[in-house]
Amino acid sequence: MKKLIFFLTFFCLLQTINSQVIYEPFQSSKLGETRDLKILLPRGYSPDDKTEYPLVIVLDGDYLFEPVIGNIDYQSYWDDMPECVVVGVKQSDTRELDFSYSDETFFPSHEGASFFEFIGMELIPYIEDTYNVSKFRVVVGHDLSANFLNYYLFKEYPVFRAYISLSPDLAPQMDTRLQEKLPLLQEDTFYYLATADDDVQALHSKIVAANNLLKDIDNPKLHYRFDNFADANHYSLVGLGIPKAINEIFTLYKPINRLEYKEKVLTYEEGPYAYLEKKYEDIKSFYGFEKKPIENDFRAVAAAAKKLNDMESLESLSKLARKEYPESMISAYYTGMYFEEKGNIKKALQYYNSGLLLTPSEFIDKDMLLDKTYELQE
Structure with missing residues (x-):
């Protein structure tokens, strides 16, 4: 068989x-x-x-x-x-x-x-x-x-x-x-x-x-x-x-994995978002073409930023999400996450709700956004 x-x-x-x-x-x-x-x-x-x-x-x-x-x-x-x-x-x-x-x-x-x-x-x-x-x-x-x-x-x-x-x-x-x-x-x-x-x-x-x-x-x-x-x-x-x-x-091109997250993203002196920028700049330098930031790497940087309480990285990540994925739930989710971590629940709810009309991604769908909305409303 x-x-x-x-x-x-x-x-x-x-x-x-x-x-x-x-x-x-x-x-x-x-x-x-x-x-x-x-x-x-x-x-x-x-x-x-x-x-x-x-x-x-x-x-x-x-x-x-x-x-x-x-x-x-x-x-x-x-x-x-x-x-x-x-x-x-x-x-x-x-x-x-x-x-x-x-x-x-x-x-x-x-x-x-x-x-x-x-x-x-x-x-x-x-x-x-x-x-x-x-x-x-x-x-x-x-x-x-x-x-x-x-x-x-x-x-x-x-x-x-x-x-x-x-x-x-x-x-x-x-x-x-x-x-x-x-x-x-x-x-x-x-x-x-x-x-x-x-x-x-x-x-x-x-x-x-x-x-x-x-x-x-x-x-x-x-x-x-x-x-x-x-x-x-x-x-x-x-x-x-x-x-x-x-x-x-193509080692450098690969998505951020657990080892890279632990040894590089979390420990990068200038912060998780700065590491993301450097990673994609290195890809362009090594391979001669630009790689669009992928959702896996958004997740890794967001997790590191929340763990380190790095609001600047979260804000930069939300801006990148809106730039690269304006029609995707990715943009709404990471912008909502930023305002949620900042304590601005009203803004967070606004973005989570707006994402319901956008296109689902590999990791973010309508149920996930609704769960965030119900969680904050409670």
Whole structure:
């Protein structure tokens, strides 16, 4: 029964995802041929909407695209990460040439150099001109493509801000070159590396050795994570590594949890609301786009402000609620809360009652507002 439920859930997820995927041929002058793309757009994507989304480029898109978009669609649904524009490049017939490098320099050459330029000089500019994407770019690869994505780090201005390298077939000198390059990064960069106990032995040994060189790099701009999965092989580690990598990359984006509430919101010297402002400013700085304050974070800041008797934070939070959610019960609830804590019961009742005509939110409905009204009237 559990297997049946899992299968049905997974099937429904794929159906949802497939309904959003665009299959598109792309004529490349760098490659001198047409390449097939798979493009996933966010749910409800509209070209007229000015929202900008992170761009995820998936190499080996023939088989790696689906596990990537499945995880992104799932985690973004729960607001643990932003929705993304995901582009997979199909390479089943050309991957050996696409990822080739010189036997002398160990950098891309011939067809490999052409593919390198295709991604950076043709594909990314085309996606940026066609869809609403931010400058925060992620690249994902496995095996040969996981090695190839490293080459974009060696440009004067690296093309990507996050690299997901799953069981890379590392080129000679790649580990020492990364050891030399990563300490020099001047922009926040996320680098995820994974292998497994049952990975291809030759690859596993080189990846573990590479991690030994990279794990102690002292650069506050580098956010490095390594996993060596037990009971996984060269292929199954992909299903384990992708969610771990995404979780690491978008840690700052996540809603405030209990640990963050206890260790950061409650203890922030300038107060809970100031912490909320800083959190969302950091999100904009890190990821290059603005995140609308979510209801979960309103709840956390309100709870901290009440616990600390911080009326200034509650007042600022009520103003933010009215600005961001004017048609939602959120605006009425947090404004009513502010006046209730201030002791102005008449004003509190006025706002709680006005919220009855607004749209319910995830956590606030008509019954909740009526309960507050009856409580204050008594």
